[in-house]
Amino acid sequence: MTITAAQRYSRGAIFFHWTIALLVIVNIILGLFHESLLKGLGVMPVHFAIGMTVLILSIGRWIWRLAHPAPPLPLGMAGWEKVASKLTHWAFYLLIVLMPLSGWMMMSGGRHPRAVSWFGLFNFPILPVDKVLAGGAHEFHEIFGYAMAALVIVHIAAALRHHFILRDSVLMRMMPGSGR
Incomplete structure (x- = not known):
């Protein structure tokens, strides 16, 4: 399917989307399985x-989005689909910032506060949070981690539905190199 430049997301948006998507999926797997399948491998650092990388990239994505608006949705999309798309994207935008922030708060205010290391190269500072706030951040992180996993599955299923069942341009608008 060929699409015009006006129908596509910008190269920067595509970069941010796929980079953050890959990192989020890896982190969901690490977060869900660190105590079972990955126990003893030291994957939590x-x-x-990765969470802090997602936080930084997400801020960059928001800035990019302000200067580069999303292309309009295809004209044939139903109203409920447009609303679902907007709600899903806003939920992602919130979670890709709030999830890493809550993890950072957990690390900063837990039983043994410690700085978050970025792949051993440098540390993010300890945030001034108490144990109560850190505990709430832990609950948020866990509950919304499952919500993020569900949202990723729904998002992928919707993209595949658009591509293989509806045969419209929704997925191709975000695919690297398509339509150029």
């Missing part, structure tokens, strides 16, 4: 570092 990598989980923390």
Whole structure:
């Protein structure tokens, strides 16, 4: 399917989307399985570092989005689909910032406060949070981690539905190199 430049997301938006998507999926796997399948492998420092990378990239994505608006949705999309798309994207935008922030708060105010290391290269500072706030951040992080996993599954399923069942341009608008 060929699409015009006006129908596509910008290269920067595509970069941010796929980079953050890959990091979020890796972090969901590390977060869900660190105590079972990955026990003893010491994956949590990598989980923390990836989370902070997602936080930084997400801020960059928001800035990019302000200067580069999303292309309009295809005209044939139903109203409920447009609303679902907007709600899903806003939920992602919130979670990709709030999830790493809550993890950072957990690390900063837990039983043994410690700085979050970025792949051993440098540390993010300890945030001034108390144990109560850190505990709330832990609950948020866990509950919304599952919500993020569900949202990722729904998002992928919707993209595949658009591509293979509806055969519209929704997925191709975000695919690297398509339509150029």
